[in-house]
Amino acid sequence: xxxxxxxxxxxxxxxxxxxxxxxxxxxxxxxxxxxxxxxxxxxxxxxxxxxxxxxxxxxxxxxxxxxxxxxxxxxxxxxxxxxxxxxxxxxxxxxxxxxxxxxxxxxxxxxxxxxxxxxxxxxxxxxxxxxxxxxxxxxxxxxxxxxxxxxxxxxxxxxxxxxxxxxxxxxxxxxxxxxxxxxxxxxxxxxxxxxxxxxxxxxxxxxxxxxxxxxxxxxxxxxxxxxxxxxxxxxxxxxxxxxxxxxxxxxxxxxxxxxxxxxxxxxxxxxxxxxxxxxxxxxxxxxxxxxxxxxxxxxxxxxxxxxxxxxxxxxxxxxxxxxxxxxxxxxxxxxxxxxxxxxxxxxxxxxxxxxxxxxxxxxxxxxxxxxxxxxxxxxxxxxxxxxxxxxxxxxxxxxxxxxxxxxxxx
Amino acid sequence: xxxxxxxxxxxxxxxxxxxxxxxxxxxxxxxxxxxxxxxxxxxxxxxxxxxxxxxxxxxxxxxxxxxxxxxxxxxxxxxxxxxxxxxxxxxxxxxxxxxxxxxxxxxxxxxxxxxxxxxxxxxxxxxxxxxxxxxxxxxxxxxxxxxxxxxxxxxxxxxxxxxxxxxxxxxxxxxxxxxxxxxxxxxxxxxxxxxxxxxxxxxxxxxxxxxxxxxxxxxxxxxxxxxxxxxxxxxxxxxxxxxxxxxxxxxxxxxxxxxxxxxxxxxxxxxxxxxxxxxxxxxxxxxxxxxxxxxxxxxxxxxxxxxxxxxxxxxxxxxxxxxxxxxxxxxxxxxxxxxxxxxxxxxxxxxxxxxxxxxxxxxxxxxxxxxxxxxxxxxxxxxxxxxxxxxxxxxxxxxxxxxxxxxxxxxxxxxxxxxxxxxxxxxxxxxxxxxxxxx
Numbered sequence: 001x002x003x004x005x006x007x008x009x010x011x012x013x014x015x016x017x018x019x020x021x022x023x024x025x026x027x028x029x030x031x032x033x034x035x036x037x038x039x040x041x042x043x044x045x046x047x048x049x050x051x052x053x054x055x056x057x058x059x060x061x062x063x064x065x066x067x068x069x070x071x072x073x074x075x076x077x078x079x080x081x082x083x084x085x086x087x088x089x090x091x092x093x094x095x096x097x098x099x100x101x102x103x104x105x106x107x108x109x110x111x112x113x114x115x116x117x118x119x120x121x122x123x124x125x126x127x128x129x130x131x132x133x134x135x136x137x138x139x140x141x142x143x144x145x146x147x148x149x150x151x152x153x154x155x156x157x158x159x160x161x162x163x164x165x166x167x168x169x170x171x172x173x174x175x176x177x178x179x180x181x182x183x184x185x186x187x188x189x190x191x192x193x194x195x196x197x198x199x200x201x202x203x204x205x206x207x208x209x210x211x212x213x214x215x216x217x218x219x220x221x222x223x224x225x226x227x228x229x230x231x232x233x234x235x236x237x238x239x240x241x242x243x244x245x246x247x248x249x250x251x252x253x254x255x256x257x258x259x260x261x262x263x264x265x266x267x268x269x270x271x272x273x274x275x276x277x278x279x280x281x282x283x284x285x286x287x288x289x290x291x292x293x294x295x296x297x298x299x300x301x302x303x304x305x306x307x308x309x310x311x312x313x314x315x316x317x318x319x320x321x322x323x324x325x326x327x328x329x330x331x332x333x334x335x336x337x338x339x340x341x342x343x344x345x346x347x348x349x350x351x352x353x354x355x356x357x358x359x360x361x362x363x364x365x366x367x368x369x370x371x372x373x374x375x376x377x378x379x380x381x382x383x384x385x386x387x388x389x390x391x392x393x394x395x396x397x398x399x400x401x402x403x404x405x406x407x408x409x410x
Numbered sequence: 411x412x413x414x415x416x417x418x419x420x421x422x423x424x425x426x427x428x429x430x431x432x433x434x435x436x437x438x439x440x441x442x443x444x445x446x447x448x449x450x451x452x453x454x455x456x457x458x459x460x461x462x463x464x465x466x467x468x469x470x471x472x473x474x475x476x477x478x479x480x481x482x483x484x485x486x487x488x489x490x491x492x493x494x495x496x497x498x499x500x501x502x503x504x505x506x507x508x509x510x511x512x513x514x515x516x517x518x519x520x521x522x523x524x525x526x527x528x529x530x531x532x533x534x535x536x537x538x539x540x541x542x543x544x545x546x547x548x549x550x551x552x553x554x555x556x557x558x559x560x561x562x563x564x565x566x567x568x569x570x571x572x573x574x575x576x577x578x579x580x581x582x583x584x585x586x587x588x589x590x591x592x593x594x595x596x597x598x599x600x601x602x603x604x605x606x607x608x609x610x611x612x613x614x615x616x617x618x619x620x621x622x623x624x625x626x627x628x629x630x631x632x633x634x635x636x637x638x639x640x641x642x643x644x645x646x647x648x649x650x651x652x653x654x655x656x657x658x659x660x661x662x663x664x665x666x667x668x669x670x671x672x673x674x675x676x677x678x679x680x681x682x683x684x685x686x687x688x689x690x691x692x693x694x695x696x697x698x699x700x701x702x703x704x705x706x707x708x709x710x711x712x713x714x715x716x717x718x719x720x721x722x723x724x725x726x727x728x729x730x731x732x733x734x735x736x737x738x739x740x741x742x743x744x745x746x747x748x749x750x751x752x753x754x755x756x757x758x759x760x761x762x763x764x765x766x767x768x769x770x771x772x773x774x775x776x777x778x779x780x781x782x783x784x785x786x787x788x789x790x791x792x793x794x795x796x797x798x799x800x801x802x803x804x805x806x807x808x809x810x811x812x813x814x815x816x817x818x819x820x821x822x823x824x825x826x827x828x829x830x831x832x833x834x835x836x837x838x839x840x841x842x843x844x845x846x847x848x849x
Contacts, residue, residue, distance in 0.1 A: 015744060015832070015836070016741060016744060016745070019737055019738075019740055019741040019744065020741060022737050023734055023737050023738055023741070026730060026733060026734040026737065027734060029730070030727055030730045030731060030734070033727070034727055037723070065517055065519055065527075065589075065590060066590050067590070067636075104614070117477065117478045117480075118478055118480070118483070119478075155651075156651060157651055157652050158651050158652075159651055160648065160649060160650050160651045160655075161648070192648060193475065193477065193478070193646075193647070193648065232638070263517075263519050263520075263523070263527065265517045265527050265529060280800065280801040280803075281718070281720065281801060281803070283800075284797070284800035284801055284804060285720050285723075285724065287800070288447075288724055288797075289724075289727065292443060292727060292728060292731050295439055295443070295731065296731055296734060299436055299439070299440075299731075299734055299735055299738050300734070300738070302432060302436065302738065303737075303738040303741050303742075306429075306432070306738075306741060306742050306745055307741055307745070309745075310744075310745040310748065313749075314748075358730070361726075362723065362726075365719075365722070366719040366722060366723050366726075367719060368723070
């Protein structure tokens with residue numbers, strides 16, 4: 001290969017190629033980091049909630065405008081659940097105080113021992129009753145589901161904080177409480193500041209995301225507390241026949257309003273809507289970065305095309321001479337492609353360092369994780385291929401220059 | 411001469427239309443990307459109340475128990491005040507005005523059972539809230555201090571909500587039934603919607619940027635009727651059951667604000683707070699002895715991380731993109747100018763100095779920059795419109811103001827000058843003799 005003459009020709013007029021190399025370097029630095037962040041955001045937004053066939057699940061919230069007594073509230077909860085179960089297209093209904101991904105709910109600190117100073121975790125507290133696990137299709141991996149005998153009745157006006165003796169935790173919460181264990185059933189832990197009364201784990205579910213679905217382990221730390229509690233508002237998780245959730249939710253709210261003994265406020269949301277709302281910002285950032293990356297590549301390609309065209313124009317006569325001296329079409333093409341490869345390779349080498357440097361800055365200032373090397377490799381290969389593709393057009397046209405041009409004066 | 415160069419510049423734009431278009435578009439895209447991300451950051455981190463932001467203070471105490479205190483760990487939810495502290499601030503705190511507020515949710519019962527309810531999200535606060543945050547009134551006025559004292563059943567509505575319920579006529583004196591109680595409307599707020607919503611950042615009705623207070627009622631009216639807080643409640647101590655016990659508890663759920671006569675009174679406010687805490691500690695409270703903090707508006711927004719790291723990330727990457735566009739334009743200009751070496755040679759031979767050539771080409775690149783800036787501005791508006799579709803939060807912040815408009819132009823022109831410097835300098839280097847000879 002005739003690398004040496006190409007290289008020395010490059011060294012003669014450096015500015016143009018240098019600018020292209022700088023563009024390639026900047027592109028690679030931004031592209032690798034941007035794609036990494038996009039992938040991270042998409043991975044976060046695609047984590048499973050633990051709810052099976054989520055698109056058929058939603059919830060309806062109902063709250064009376066007048067204050068009802070403890071027995072009245074519990075009676076209403078039972079009546080409302082029965083009304084909802086009677087609706088066409090409803091497969092299962094379960095009372096709860098909150099829903100995963102809904103971005104509103106309660107949480108409490110927990111401790112593995114009463115003496116422990118700092119909490120082990122801050123799990124989402126789901127107040128539920130038997131049937132919740134089936135309705136949401138959660139996967140029980142250890143121990144047993146709750147039964148009516150586990151359910152504790154609580155009047156928040158009278159009981160300070162109701163802590164049922166037996167609860168179900170997610171695997172993630174189990175690991176946070178007991179880092180060295182793999183089985184959690186039978187273990188006890190404490191809510192809040194670690195008061196007097198310990199709670200026993202009766203079952204473990206594989207996964208149920210919290211209301212906030214935070215990134216990382218914290219987003220899967222949830223506890224199911226068997227409680228029948230007279231909170232002013234009720235959420236009902238509803239599983240519908242496939243494809244009917246929106247209609248079912250609308251009818252559920254209407255029916256609850258019509259049948260209520262006192263005026264009630266209702267709202268409904270499907271889990272799909274909750275999920276969209278929860279990850280809206282992640283999606284927005286991902287789209288923005290994808291758009292910038294696409295434009296970035298477009299601009300870089302236009303830079304390579306422009307530079308090659310300029311170099312071809314500058315060398316029409318030399319190309320003619322080379323052709324006249326017997327260089328084939330292929331040789332001319334190869335010349336420009338090789339020249340371009342030298343330039344992009346230089347740019348990519350600088351870009352790798354620049355990408356790592358940019359990643360360092362992002363780690364230091366914005367808490368972005370370390371950039372995996374695969375992204376650099378993918379970015380480098382992409383730019384190499386784009387470089388060759390960009391140079392091909394102008395180079396092919398240059399190769400078509402007639403040898404006769406060599407005999408003409410400019 | 412400048413006009414002549416300008417004419418030359420404009421004419422040269424037409425000479426290689428494809429190349430020129432490419433330069434203008436590249437600059438425009440780079441400018442649009444950085445301007446739209448900068449605009450969002452600018453609005454998010456902007457001072458919502460420049461005239462007062464250093465005089466409005468939020469006091470914050472650490473009310474957690476001694477047992478699990480470590481100075482380097484901060485409870486992320488303990489960002490508000492307890493009810494007893496808020497009441498003490500209102501009674502005897504420092505400054506010319508003091509208020510406290512918490513988010514509430516209410517539904518207006520319709521006259522006929524079949525009609526839909528009207529939901530209102532708003533705040534329970536005190537009369538000082540309105541002058542403190544310069545809240546304008548469209549109809550009526552704020553309630554009185556006496557109304558605060560009595561917990562009068564009166565309400566102020568937002569303009570939009572008042573129109574939705576009563577139409578455009580003056581609703582003052584009308585009644586609405588919320589929390590099973592009749593409230594009389596005393597006022598309707600005019601156009602007032604600060605972004606960020608610094609007065610009530612910890613709200614349960616929108617977020618840092620989006621949403622408004624649709625309903626405002628006296629704090630005492632809301633607590634008398636046990637209107638539950640719609641927002642963040644953080645309890646670090648065990649507390650007894652019931653509403654009275656909740657009010658007396660160490661749970662934090664109220665935001666307190668003080669307005670000082672001048673920012674220089676801040677040390678005095680800090681001294682008052684320290685003295686207050688010392689007195690409370692003698693009574694057995696606030697056992698952590700953590701620092702007692704005061705935040706002004708900008709510090710408060712910084713503390714609550716109103717600007718998400720994502721917004722900064724977007725700005726950084728788009729500025730990187732702008733740099734790329736500048737380098738690209740530089741290459742294109744170099745190509746363009748290199749074809750005009752002969753022209754430069756002739757001009758130089760006819761007596762033009764290097765300075766004259768430099769000015770001519772600089773004017774030409776600036777013309778490209780202005781064209782790129784104009785197109786970039788149009789693209790910025792388009793991309794901001796696109797961004798507004800993404801979320802309610804973004805739709806509240808993705809708006810351009812005069813400051814950003816000027817910044818756009820400055821960025822575009824500066825970008826084109828930076829891009830043009832090297833090619834222009836190269837053009838000046840042309841030696842007339844060589845050029846003329848090769849012709």
